[in-house]
Amino acid sequence: MADTPTRRRTILKRSGIGAGVFVLLIVLLILFWSWDWFIPLVESRASAAIGRNVTIAHLHVRLGRVTRIVADDVEVDGTQQFPDKLAKVKALEIAIEVLPLIRHRDIVIPLIDVRQPAVRILGDSKGNNNFTFETGSGGKSKENQSSSGPQLGVLKIEDGHIHVDDPKFKALADIDVETRGAPDPFVTPLPKNQGEIVADGKGRYAGQPVTLRFVGGAILSLRDKTRPYPIDLQLANGPTHVRLKGTIEQPLTFGGARLSLNFAGPDMSLLYPLTGVPIPQTPPYKVTGQFDYSKSLIAFRDFEGKVGNSDLGGTISAVPARIPTINADLHSRNVDLADLGGFVGSKVPGKADTKTEAQKKAAGAAKSGSVLPDTPINVPKVKAANIHLTYRGSHIENPDVPLDDITARLDIDNGVIDLKQLDFKVGTGRIASSVFIDPDNGMRTKAHADFDHLDLSRIMQATHAFHGQGVLGGKADLVSNGNSVAKIMANGSGGLTLVMSGGGDISALLPDLAGLEIGKAILSAIGMPSRTPVQCFVADLPLKNGIMSTDAFxxxxxxxxxxxxxxxxxxxxxxxxxxxxxxxxxxxxxLPGPINITGKLSSPSITPGAEVAARTGAATALGVVLPPLALLPTVQFGVGEAGACRAALSDVQEHPAAHGQAGTRSRAAHHPRHTHH
Incomplete structure (x- = not known):
């Protein structure tokens, strides 16, 4: 067909109409375009990534060399148990550079701006919470994932808020978070100073008021391996103060940490909610050391400080797990044993009486007849961690105790306490002891102590009344159960053997017994001068079911x-x-002859007394009722040959007692039991 002018005009007309329709469609698309059409796609991708339903009210995109995407009113759902929203964000802006994405598929994000984020961290007393995400891959690193990842620039947090409410940890706090000093993210190159993240919080934790302040580098600078990441955390939980300050060279793995950690407070037992490490009561303390962290180990290294009047140093490390393993190697140059009172249930210096009124009444009622402490032994939450501890105290500073140094080795596994070694040096001798406690078995306790060649001049030094020298030896065994010294002794079986060959005067040997002024009364009753020298002392005292008897004295x-x-x-x-x-x-x-000591340990009766015995004279039989030869193995135990005691026993054999009973309450002569030696 010929190409006529009419046909050409028809074609041009149709083409013009088509082009006009296309242009019109473009104009209409531009006029009516809404990025909200992509919200379902973005919500589904975000929800799948974190395992929680994510909703977005509006989506805005500004195209360009740097494309900026803004999502308004972003919300993250909670759980069925905690229906409140986990997080709300007024606006979330992300800037993406287009050319690197097109040319090299590199993701370059110069800016993430989070405006008015509000996060609610909720839990219950059973340990359930709203922030544990259950996803197939969310939150888990992949070994084959690209190590470079997105190139991140500046993170800005504006007017952020975190609310914490967790009854399990008795936590109720509010934390304000914001970025300060953030640079312009579109300046090239990006300034080294990317600002800092600042968090200020207050509330309650573990039943105590808590305040915190955190100042750190910008969050996105965590990926910058060329600059150490700065940290300054200050925390006060009740009277306990903690500060962590320094830098981390590899922030994402916490590698290359140069952090100083400082703890201070009135009592180390208050650290348990913060550290998870059970510690008995202590006097006021302050320690500073180096803190290091990795996925497999947390360490507080080379710390030094004071606990009460004692210095304390060493290293503590923990292997994180459901039940962590704590390894501690501690030392003191000078230690006051009073500062260790919390470990054995005695009163810690400087601690106020925190007993309830009922406890105070019970304690007051017991004072009339009780001399043994009935305060429960402070066994902390031993199942919270497995602990392996060594401790060395080079010098003991306490004028009231005759000990020179201390060495301890302790293991706690699955709640069972095994004090493998608790040794004290005393002059040229040593006290070596061990204790085993099973709290799950009625506080079942096994204890043993050896007293080896103890220097009496050092022992009596604490009495300030010593004259002469000598050696003390012996051993003690105890098997019992109970949560206080009084209950352990009431239920105990075992025995005590002591031998002293040569030594101080009698006033040093029999001071005020158990804090009661009966020593002088006994000396007066048996007619001994208060400062007569002691040549030999032998005691063999078995204990069975809480009753201590006498095999030899x-x-x-x-x-x-x-x-x-x-x-x-x-x-x-x-x-x-x-x-x-x-x-x-x-x-x-x-001499007054035999005397009887009867009644309560707190206030015994001593009869007949010096005056009554003097009147009876020869009518009162005097005698020695123990076979001396049977005691020779006991004498040698812990003191060697013990010549003074050997001579004393020989004299007993050469000058036996008068016939008859040795007193109204004396037992008939019998052979001592030595099966436990």
Whole structure:
């Protein structure tokens, strides 16, 4: 067909109409375009990524070399148990550079701007919470994932707020978060100073008021391996203060940390909610050291400080797990044993009485007859962690105790306490002990102690009344259960053996017993001068079901020889004992003879007394009721040959007792039991 002018005009006309329709459609698309059409796609991708439903009210995109995407009113749902929104964000803006994405598929994000974020962290007493995400891959790093990832620039947080409410940790707090000093993200190159993230919070944690202040580098600078990431965290939980300050070279892995950690407060036991490490009560403390962290180990290294009057240093490390493993290697140059009182249930210096009124009444009622502490032994939450501890104290500073140094080795596994070693140096000798406690088995306790060649001059130094020298040896065993010293002794079985060969005067050997002024009364009753020298002392005292009996009790002085028989009942804290004395110079008439000590340990009765015995004279039989040869192995135990005691026992054999009973409450002569030696 010929190309006529009419046909050409028709074609041009149709083409013009088509082009006009296309242009019109473009104009209409521009006029009516809405980025909100893509909201369902963005919501589904975001929800799948974090495992929570994400909603967006509006979506805005400004195209250009740097495309800026803004999502308004972003919300993240909570859980069925915690229906409140986990997070709300007034506006979330992300800037993306287009050319690197097109040319090299590199994701360059110069700016993330989060405006008015509000996060609610909620939990319950059973440990459930609203911030644990259950996704197939969310929150888990992938080994094969590109190590470079997106190139991030500046993160801005404007007017952020975090609310925490978790009854399990007794936590209720509000934290304000914002970015300060953030640079212009579109300046090239980006300034090294990308601002800092600042968080200020207050509320309550573990039942105590809590305040915190955190100042750190900009969050996105965490990925910058060329600059250390700065941290300054200050936390006050009740009277406990913690500060962590320094830098981290590899922030995402916490590698290359140069952080100083400082703890200070009135009592280390208050650290448990912050550290998860159970510690008994202590006096006021302040320690500073280096903190390091990795996925497999948390360490507080080379710290030094003071706990009460004692210095403390060493390293503590923890292997994170559901039940963490704590390894501690501690040391002190000078230690006051009073500062360790919380570990054995005694009063810690400077601690106020926190007993309830009922406890105070019970304690007041017990004062009339009780001399043993009934305060529960402070066994912390031992199942919270497995602990392996060594401790060395080079010098013990306490004028009231005769100890020179201390070495301890402790293991706690699954709540079982195994104090493998608790040794004290005493002059040229040593006290070596061990304790095993199973809290799940009625506080089942096994304890053993050896007293080896103890220097009496060092022991008596604490009495300020020592004259002469000598050696003390022996051992002690105890198997029992109970949560206080009084209950352990009331239920205990075992025994105590002590031998002293040569030594101080009698005033040093029998001071005020258990804090009660009966020592001088006993000396007066048995007719001994307060400063007569002690030549030999032997005691072999078995303990069975809370009752301590006597297999042997001999006291040889420069003036007389005293033999004891009887029992001490720790169940009701009473004593039923007799002491029979004879003069080593045979001046029998000048000595009062046997006496009886009976009644409550707190206030025993001593009869017949010096005056009554003097009237009875020869009518009172004097004697020694123990076979001396059977004691020779006991004498040698812990003191070597013990010549003074050997001589004293030989003298007993050469000058036996008069016939008859040794006192109204004395036991008949019998062979001592030595099966436990």
């Amino acid at each position: 001999l006291l040889q002085t420069g003036e007389a020889r005293t033999v004891g028989q009887g029992t001490v009942n720790f169940r009701d804290q009473t004593i039923d004992y007799s002491l029979t004395t004879r003069s080593t110079h045979f001046s029998v008439g000048s």
